[in-house]
Structures are given as structure tokens and as C-alpha cells.
Amino acid sequence: MKVVVIGAGPSGLVVTKTLLESATQDFPFDPIVLEQEDDIGGTFRYRSYENATLVSSKQLTSFSDFRLPFDHPDHLTLPEYVNYLRAYCKHFGIANRIRLETKVVNISRNPSGGHIVSYVTKALSGEWDSTPQTIHATYIALCTGLHVIPSVPSIPGIEHVLNHKNHAPGSAPPAAYHSAEYKARAELAGRHILILGTGETGMDLAYEAAKAGAKKVVLCTRGGFLSIPKALNDFEIFGFPFKSGTAVPIDTLITNLGETTYVHPWVAEARIRWFVSDFVLKRVLWFLTGTEAGCNQWVGELEPERLGRAYVFLNKSQKAMPYINRPYKSRPAILESMSRYIDPPEDMPPYTDFAVELAPFPTHFLPNGRAVFPLLKRKDAIRMANKDVRPDLVIYATGYTQEFSFLDKDGGYATPGEANVRNVVKDGDETVGFIGFVRPGVGAIPPIAEMQSMFWISLLKGQVKKPMPPPHYHLLVKDNARIKYGVDHGAYMSTLAKDIGAIPGLWELWREHGTHVLVCYCFGAAFTTFYRLTGPYRSPMAPDIVKTEIWDTVTRRGLLGNFIMGLIPMVFYLVLNGVVLCLELVLTLGGVVRV
Structure with a gap:
């Protein structure tokens, strides 16, 4: 059974390895x-830039049976990940x-x-051969990724920036390009820089511009963002510091029991878990930083109906926030003395009054190169x-689009x-799999792939449990939303695991692997390794990984952290699910109702 895998990024590599391990006499x-590139790695190799790091942790991003050393930093640079x-x-011979x-x-x-795949190869001259070759394939795994073709919105008058003649003699000429082309600080x-987009790349570029000594930086946002650090750090509560280096990655904090697994379908459908955690998170952020808009985020807040993990991708690139906050931050000294978010001093430029200005997307540019911003009620x-604002460099950090x-x-x-079966295949055409085309609100694409x-x-083997329950993992977006492929990481992972019979039962875990693994599973996040403790993809390595690396991740929270962020929500959600279960039985x- 020939399977053509298109793309050698993380998704293409892991589906290849999984296919090889799953091959049988009936499914060879x-x-x-x-x-098409000259190396593996996909976006992480070809759309990377200087000082870029993953915002997802090594604990979550690493594949289930091939882990990184304990002494490796929690967040890898892009070259390290490649x-x-x-x-x-x-290691797996692929x-x-x-x-x-x-x-x-x-x-x-x-x-x-099956399918006929036509392809061309690159000659020594660097040109693509004109005569295609073909492969007859039983299955197709499409793994080209979400971040390939730059999305560049049209802004009237951008040609006036490019033709701008007022830049200083000897300086770089005016330019406009997508962030995919940016490489170095x-x-x-x-430069006088206008950055379009406040996703994680836009935030990185704003910080890099400040550190590079840009003369002016304006960062433009469509409708706001939700800023949360990739690791819980740089807090001070009643004089006790929580500093970088000892922090726990944010994507490892959500517990399994009661919130990801053992969730009643009615609770899942209502997304109660998301709304409750949002309610709690806003209050915690207010106490720690003085604002509910995000973590130490004083401007660029989302409208109330979109402020929460149920609606948006968290922006975990926070290095630029000290520069963005400066014109807006205002908090009573008495509250600041109780708890505060520490702006790292090493992140400050030599000129301490430098600020990254936040602005809406410009409607157009005037003939003199000046950006015109819409009149809105936002701060x-x-x-x-x-x-x-007359930029001599415009960078589109406006994301990517997909073409096939x-x-x-x-x-x-x-x-x-159009892949309506768990966002992986279209019903009735299971021979074409789409791997890596969803993005978690907080989490990572490789383990999802x-x-x-x-x-x-x-x-393909006919081993998925049917009928499959309705999906309750998509982020909540409006019908006219630009991006509709967002999912909740834990909800999506556990749904797929349940479909294939890989969700471990608590009694089963305790009987086979003991209390150590059981406790770790309950308090841990939706690590792929958990879904290889039992079931059809059981791995002999999984128990040791859980007892060592994942156990270390859980215990790093400390007793207080596990009590507040683990035990309390776990008990709350178990009680909630229990009450709903009793209600269902009564009805x-x-x-x-009928079961």
C-alpha cells in the first residue's frame, strides 16, 4: 500500500514513522x-529568523516516544527543533x-x-525538470502545513511608502515584505517600522526592532490579542519572586482528570470548562498584574465577547509587552506592592523611554507616505x-494562507x-488524510499531528469506534471569522484518543502501571505519551517517560501550585460532571431524555 506523504515538516515525519510502525500483512x-525544499523541517526550517524560539514547551511538543534531554531548556530555538x-x-530510520x-x-x-501523483525534481542547474514523473498511491497524506503561503492584505497607497524619497542618505531603501522573508535583527x-499583525511573529518583530535600535516602531492590530507568557514567571507576590528559569510552561498546566478526560458530553458541549477557567484566569491576572485583558497587558485588549481561551489563540510571545505598555500602564502603588509582574530589566533598550506604539491597521497611505489610521474608540x-507615522519599512506579520x-x-x-471527520478526512474519502491542519489555542501542532x-x-483499518460523538473541541468563532481551524488542545487530543480506544481507564492504569503513573495522568496535561500507555498504539517506553520527564513537569509546580492549579479545578470539575451525570440519570x- 503505497502512501505518498507530501511535506517533510513535523507532520509528514510523524505520519511516516507511524505508518511504518502500524504496517501489517493486511495493511502493508x-x-x-x-x-520540495532541500531539507526537512518545513516552516521551522524555512520561515525561521534570528532569535526565534518555540512558544510551546519541549514537554508537549516532543513526540511521544522520542524525548529531549532533561537538561534541555523548556523552549527550543528553531534550529534546535530542526x-x-x-x-x-x-532514530526511526525514515x-x-x-x-x-x-x-x-x-x-x-x-x-x-487510488491516486496518481505527478511530481518534478530539481536539476543540478536549480531548475525544476519539465517532465513530470508519477507514483501510483493507495493513500495520500497531505502534510504541507498551515504556514506556507504568505497572506498579504491589500492596503491602498502602499506604493507611496515604497516610492518614499525622504529617507536619510545612505540608509536602507524603503521596503515592504512579509515576515516570512525576515531573517535577522x-x-x-x-528604521521607521510599521508591523502589521499582533500574532506571535508580530510581537517577536516588535521586540527585535526595539533591541536593534529602530528609530520608531508601530505595531498594528486588527482587533486585539490575548497576551499570556509561555511560562509562568517574573511575578512577585508579597515580595516573593517567581523568576525566569524556574517557571512552569503554560501549556503543561491544564489537568486531565475532570477537564480533559471523564467529561460528561453535556459539559463538553456547553464548553463550561473553558468559561469557568476564563472567569478564574481573569481574576488571577487582575490580582497579579492589575489588568484582566491579558497578563500585564494594558492595551490591545479584545472585545469582551472574544476575551478567553474559548475564542482565540493565546499570544505567548510577550517580550515586546514592556515597550507596548509604557504609555498606558497605571496601577495604584498599594496594589503593586502586593503583587506585580516584573518587566525584565535586561529587556530594556539603552534609551529607557522607547515605546512600541500600538495602532489599528491603517486604512491607507497618503502620497507623502503617511499612514492613516481609522477613528475608533480603542485606546x-x-x-x-x-x-x-511615515514608515520606511512595512512588515506584514499577517499570517499565511493555504492553496492546493x-x-x-x-x-x-x-x-x-472540508475534512468533516475529526478535521482529518472528508467523510467518504478516507484515502486522503489531512495531517497538521488544525491549530490549538494553547498547545502545539506536532503532537496533534x-x-x-x-x-x-x-x-483506514476500520478500528475507530462508531458512531463517533459530536465534536466539542473547536474554538468558538463567528461565521465570518478569518480563521476557523482553531481547537482546544486537550479536548481535541482526548477526543481522538477516545475514538481509537487509547484513553486509559483509571482502574486500568493503576492495575497495569501503579499509583505513580495514575497520579501523573490525573494531574498532567494532554501529553501524547499518556495515550500510548494502553490501547492500540501502546509503547513500552511510555511508562518510563511518564514516571520521569512528565512526573518532573507535574512536580515542578510545587505543592501549592498543584493544589491551586491541579487539585482544586480537578475536584470542581469532577463534582460538576458528577452532578450532570446524576441529572441525566434522573431525566x-x-x-x-433517551440514552
Whole structure:
């Protein structure tokens, strides 16, 4: 069974490895990876830049049975992560399955069954061969990723910036480009910079510009953002500091029992867990930092109906926040003496009054190169209404779009947005799997891709439990939202695990692996390794990984942390689910509902 895997990023690599391990006499999977670049790594290799680090932790991002050393930092640089992927390929012997500099140009239906994949390779001259070659495939794994083709919105008058003649002699010429082209801090020195987009890349660029010595930095946001650090650190409560280096990654804090697993379907459907945690988080943030908009976030707040983990991707790149806050931060001294968020002094530029100005997206540029901002009621819009902003560098940190022009138009192929079976396949066309095309609000795509790989293979083998319950893991967005592929990491992972019979029962865990593993599973987050303790993808390595690395992650919270962030929510959600279960039993006995 030839399987063509398109893309050698994390998703393509993990689906290849999982296919090889899942091959049987009845399902002799024979994967081959086609990658158009000259190296593996995908976005992490080809759209990286100087000083970029992962915002997801190594504990969550690492694949289930190939972990990073204990002494490795919690958050890897992008080159370190690409090296990890290379080591993964070597360890599992999949490097010889990868064809680099091989571009897919067409996928069509084979009249006799399966698919015909046409591809071209790159010649020594660097040009693509003109004559395509073909592979007959039983299955297709589409792993091209969410972050490939830059999305560049049209802003009237941008040509006036590019033709701007007022820049200083000898300085770099005016420019506008997407963040995918940005590579090094030196590009930003001495510039008047306008950055479009307040996602994690936009925040990184604002910080890099401040550190590079940019003359002016204006960061533009469409509708706000929710700033939460990638690790809980730099707090001080009643004089007791919680500093960088001892912090717990934010994506490892959500507990399993009662919030991710053993959740009543009615509770899951109502998203009560998300709303309760948002309510608590806002109050905690107010006490710690003085604002509910985000962690030490005094401007750029989302509208109330979108402020929470149920609606948006958390922005975990927080290095630029000290510069953004300066014109807006205001908190009574008495509250600041009780608790405060510490702006790291090493992150301050030589000129201490430097600020990154926040603004709405400009509506257009005037002939003199001046940006025109809309008149809104937002704090940043009011402040910037009459500011004379004439950038000589515009960077679009506006995300990416996806195109699948190689899918034959007459073949009836779906796109990832049409994959209505767990966002992995389209119902009735299970031979095409979309791996890595969802993004968690807080979490990481690689471990999700590993769970998707296991789900897809189980689906092909007819081993998925049916009927599958309705999905209750999508982030809540409006019908006209630009991005609709957001999911809650834990809810999505546990749903896939339950579908394939990989959710471990508590009694089963205790009987097979003992109290140590059971406690870790209850207090831990939705680590993929948990779903390999039992079930069809059981790994002999999983118990030791849980007892060592994941146990260390849980215990790093400390007794107080596990009590506040573990035991209290666990008991609350178990009681809530128990009450709903009793209500269901009463209504069922009364004939009001049917099971």
C-alpha cells in the first residue's frame, strides 16, 4: 500500500514513522515523503529568523516516544527543533523514505483505484525538470502545513511608502515584505517600522526592532490579542519572586482528570470548562498584574465577547509587552506592592523611554507616505489618531494562507476545511488524510499531528469506534471569522484518543502501571505519551517517560501550585460532571431524555 506523504515538516515525519510502525500483512503501508525544499523541517526550517524560539514547551511538543534531554531548556530555538527532527528521522530510520527537492504538481484519481501523483525534481542547474514523473498511491497524506503561503492584505497607497524619497542618505531603501522573508535583527536597525499583525511573529518583530535600535516602531492590530507568557514567571507576590528559569510552561498546566478526560458530553458541549477557567484566569491576572485583558497587558485588549481561551489563540510571545505598555500602564502603588509582574530589566533598550506604539491597521497611505489610521474608540486608536507615522519599512506579520492547486479539480478532492471527520478526512474519502491542519489555542501542532496520524491509520483499518460523538473541541468563532481551524488542545487530543480506544481507564492504569503513573495522568496535561500507555498504539517506553520527564513537569509546580492549579479545578470539575451525570440519570428514568 503505497502512501505518498507530501511535506517533510513535523507532520509528514510523524505520519511516516507511524505508518511504518502500524504496517501489517493486511495493511502493508509503504510511505514515501515528497518535499520540495532541500531539507526537512518545513516552516521551522524555512520561515525561521534570528532569535526565534518555540512558544510551546519541549514537554508537549516532543513526540511521544522520542524525548529531549532533561537538561534541555523548556523552549527550543528553531534550529534546535530542526536538529531534533533530524535526530528523529535517524532514530526511526525514515530518512531514506524522504525525497528532497521533489515538488508535487498534480494529484488525480486513478481509474483503477487510488491516486496518481505527478511530481518534478530539481536539476543540478536549480531548475525544476519539465517532465513530470508519477507514483501510483493507495493513500495520500497531505502534510504541507498551515504556514506556507504568505497572506498579504491589500492596503491602498502602499506604493507611496515604497516610492518614499525622504529617507536619510545612505540608509536602507524603503521596503515592504512579509515576515516570512525576515531573517535577522540587523535588518531593523535605524528604521521607521510599521508591523502589521499582533500574532506571535508580530510581537517577536516588535521586540527585535526595539533591541536593534529602530528609530520608531508601530505595531498594528486588527482587533486585539490575548497576551499570556509561555511560562509562568517574573511575578512577585508579597515580595516573593517567581523568576525566569524556574517557571512552569503554560501549556503543561491544564489537568486531565475532570477537564480533559471523564467529561460528561453535556459539559463538553456547553464548553463550561473553558468559561469557568476564563472567569478564574481573569481574576488571577487582575490580582497579579492589575489588568484582566491579558497578563500585564494594558492595551490591545479584545472585545469582551472574544476575551478567553474559548475564542482565540493565546499570544505567548510577550517580550515586546514592556515597550507596548509604557504609555498606558497605571496601577495604584498599594496594589503593586502586593503583587506585580516584573518587566525584565535586561529587556530594556539603552534609551529607557522607547515605546512600541500600538495602532489599528491603517486604512491607507497618503502620497507623502503617511499612514492613516481609522477613528475608533480603542485606546490605541485614540492615541494614534493624529500621529504622523511615515514608515520606511512595512512588515506584514499577517499570517499565511493555504492553496492546493496540485489537487485535480475534476477529482472531487476536499481541502482541510472540508475534512468533516475529526478535521482529518472528508467523510467518504478516507484515502486522503489531512495531517497538521488544525491549530490549538494553547498547545502545539506536532503532537496533534501524531494523534491525527494514529486516528487516520485506525480509520483506514476500520478500528475507530462508531458512531463517533459530536465534536466539542473547536474554538468558538463567528461565521465570518478569518480563521476557523482553531481547537482546544486537550479536548481535541482526548477526543481522538477516545475514538481509537487509547484513553486509559483509571482502574486500568493503576492495575497495569501503579499509583505513580495514575497520579501523573490525573494531574498532567494532554501529553501524547499518556495515550500510548494502553490501547492500540501502546509503547513500552511510555511508562518510563511518564514516571520521569512528565512526573518532573507535574512536580515542578510545587505543592501549592498543584493544589491551586491541579487539585482544586480537578475536584470542581469532577463534582460538576458528577452532578450532570446524576441529572441525566434522573431525566432518563423520567423518560425526558433517551440514552
